[in-house]
Amino acid sequence: MCDIRESNLYRLWAALCSVYEESVLRRCLAAAGRWCSRQIDTSVILRVLCREGVVARSWQDSLLCRGLSFLINLPGWLLHKLYLTFRRAFDGSWFASLAFEMGAETAIAQSWVILLLWVIPFSYWNNAYNMVGYCLLLALFYIRGMREERARLDLKSAGFYPALMFGAACLAVPLSAYPSLSGRFLMYHAVCLLCVLITVSAVRSTQDLKRLAASGALAVLVSSLYAVYQRIQGVEVNTSFVDTTVNEGMPGRVESYFDNPNTFAEVLILLLPLVVALILTAHHWLPGLAACGVFVVGVAALGMTYSRASWVGLAVAAVVFVFLWKPKLIPAFIVLCLLCIPLLPSTIWNRILTITNTSDSSTASRIPLYQAALATIRQSPLSGAGLGTAAVQQYISDHNLYHAEAPFVHAHNIYLEVWIEAGILGFVGFVGSMFWNIKNAARAVRHCPDSAARTITAAGAAALSGAMVCGLADYLWNYPRVMSIFWFVFAMTIAGMKLCKGTQADA
Secondary structure, three states, rough: HHHHHHHHHHHHHHHHHHHOOOHHHHHHHHHHHHHHHHHHHHOOOHHOOOOOOOHHHHHHOOOOHHHHHHHHHHHHHHHHHHHHHHHHHHHHHHHHHHHHHHHHHHHHHHHHHHHHHHHHHHHHHOOOOHHHHHHHHHHHHHHHHHHOOOOOOOOOHHHHHHHHHHHHHHOOOOOOOHHHHHOOHHHHHHHHHHHHHHOOOOOHOOHHHHHHHHHHHHHHHHHHHHHHHHHHOOOOOOOOOOOOOOOOOOOOOOOOOOOOHHHOOOOOOOOOOHHHHHHHHHHHHHHHHHHHHHHHHHHHHHHHHHHHHHHHHHHHEEEEEHHHHHHHHHHHHHHHHHHHHHOOHHHHHHHEEEEOOOOOOOEEEHHHHHHHHHHHHHHOHHHHHHHHHHHHHHHHHOOOOOOOOOOOOOOOOOHHHHHHHHHHHHHHHHHHHHHHHHHHHHHHHHHHHOOOOHHHHHHHHHHHHHHHHOOOOOHHHHHHHHHHHHHHHHHHHHHHHHHHHHHHHOO
16 A cells, blocks of 8 residues: 555646645536535425325335235244244254354345356356245245344335236236246246345345445456457357448447347446445445456446447436435536547447437337337237236237337337236336335435445446336346346345435434
């Protein structure tokens, strides 16, 4: 550390900081920042948007919430009764003590499980791994609840809208036009429900929260380094991913080990905001420097995916994060973004310019996909076609709703796809879950003192905001692994909110 402070680079940086502190630019940006903060504090629109709704307020005390909480916590309650009955035997057993200690550290176990799950190459991946991993975590949590009476799955904090979303997924199987095709997709939703419940319930401290975020950061590092290796080795241009007529000179798109460049990019926009949170909450320079390195490699990998929707999503995530974390930095952030535009590589800039170009086959191909999805909604607005992309594909084929040369895989829009899979209830549950989560996170961040929990909560809300924008042009849940990462970030935001409320109570 002393060597760094004695270096010429550090002295130059300290001199520049000193000049900036006394500059007119800093005073102007600070004044603009204070103005932004005042507008946010006095905004009637934001006050209405951040107000807790009637449904959210009544959920925690509702009969439905209490009944479902009783059912999911029944195994833990029975195990606790068993422990009380044979307490002396359990307390005297070395194996029982070991199991209880492992159960008490469910959050640590989850950090290892998600890291192992997220670095498995696509060619070796099996969706059953997700189910097995989270079932083991659930068993650990129940073991923790065997001795700790207060250790219960927190359905109240998970919220009404996610419960509605999962309920709609369950209904979508028997109501599906093809129940045999929809059944296996319910497992993917069940895994995500377990992910939310375990994450929200297992996180007890800021250290647990940071540890889970660090696991996500390690997944970003491993996948991004492999993407950089792919670029060094050379990636062949895949014409199914790139229209070479309007993207002339663009290199092949890296996909790391996720089989698809768009999928890899979606993983990055979900996890990169958590990496930023780790940078800002690092207490020592070495972890902060390591997190900076992960972020730089991750952003470089995202650029090499040439995924336009994900670029827009990350830009929105950045804006939302600054808006929530430090609103007074918005003017400086805008200036920094404008200064970065000339530094963009020409291939990335040219790719950005094709976003609204209907001559691009990738852009034009989405129109018949949207038309087919909307036609499905008109024919079956309440129940949809059935849970899962397989049922939707079969429904659209049987009713001749899609008219294009490329095969119909999914709607390339998360809102349309959720509706045609899970019906109107699923759509309301999904949109309500996102709006409820981001809104509550914004309220928690605004009223919480500066802390790691506050920063990670803001990062989670920003990541979800970026993902929702990206979802306008793509279906993020086409790969179940990405679906579980999506709900992991959702759960991390709720866990951060719980810690923020605890901080407010302590204050």
